[in-house]
Amino acid sequence: MYIAMNRFKIIKGEEQAFEDRWAQRDSSLSEVPGFVEFHLLRGPESDDHTLYVSHTVWASEKSMEDWAQSEAFRKAHSQAGKGRQVYLGQPNFEGFNSVLTVKGRE
Amino acid sequence: MYIAMNRFKIIKGEEQAFEDRWAQRDSSLSEVPGFVEFHLLRGPESDDHTLYVSHTVWASEKSMEDWAQSEAFRKAHSQAGKGRQVYLGQPNFEGFNSVLTVKGRE
Numbered sequence: 001m002y003i004a005m006n007r008f009k010i011i012k013g014e015e016q017a018f019e020d021r022w023a024q025r026d027s028s029l030s031e032v033p034g035f036v037e038f039h040l041l042r043g044p045e046s047d048d049h050t051l052y053v054s055h056t057v058w059a060s061e062k063s064m065e066d067w068a069q070s071e072a073f074r075k076a077h078s079q080a081g082k083g084r085q086v087y088l089g090q091p092n093f094e095g096f097n098s099v100l101t102v103k104g105r106e
Numbered sequence: 107m108y109i110a111m112n113r114f115k116i117i118k119g120e121e122q123a124f125e126d127r128w129a130q131r132d133s134s135l136s137e138v139p140g141f142v143e144f145h146l147l148r149g150p151e152s153d154d155h156t157l158y159v160s161h162t163v164w165a166s167e168k169s170m171e172d173w174a175q176s177e178a179f180r181k182a183h184s185q186a187g188k189g190r191q192v193y194l195g196q197p198n199f200e201g202f203n204s205v206l207t208v209k210g211r212e
Contacts, residue, residue: 001145003145003147030211036210038208039206041203041205094157095150100145102136103144104135
């Protein structure tokens with residue numbers, strides 16, 4: 001299992017605008033081979049920003065790489081960076097491989 | 107859904123020792139109410155460290171808080187920080203609430 005996370009620092013007061021952008025986005029992700037689940041995560045607040053993480057679970061790193069070269073990816077990102085400035089600095093991408101798993105009973 | 111992540115910077119060359127500690131740990135997590143799934147994630151390498159994230163999915167923030175006050179939690183963390191020093195600095199905890207979800211077909 002592979003998890004792709006992009007960390008976004010969002011200017012205080014712009015949180016709802018940022019969340020709305022994601023809600024309005026048509027990524028067609030659910031159709032993509034190897035895609036498991038996406039979450040937009042809202043994290044801790046600092047003095048000048050709120051941390052968000054886009055959190056995408058893939059069957060493998062390869063499945064994400066294949067998607068990143070697809071037309072669907074290009075479309076999903078065609079609006080990125082447009083509109084009112086809500087970001088404090090650049091987003092920071094981090095990719096992770098699971099090396100140990102514990103599953104719950106639920 | 108709530109995701110608790112702890113970020114660990116591990117000194118280069120100590121990755122296997124760090125992973126072994128987690129593999130040997132008896133957390134009894136799978137018994138805990140509200141616990142969904144745990145992953146130890148291996149992330150990007152820098153010049154002086156490899157980033158790991160302990161990634162725990164909970165039904166809610168409340169279920170994690172209840173666990174953090176339990177005897178099971180105390181036991182699971184009784185060995186934390188013992189043994190050879192593998193960390194570069196302190197771990198950094200970040201908690202996240204999901205504000206948007208897309209599920210895959212698989």
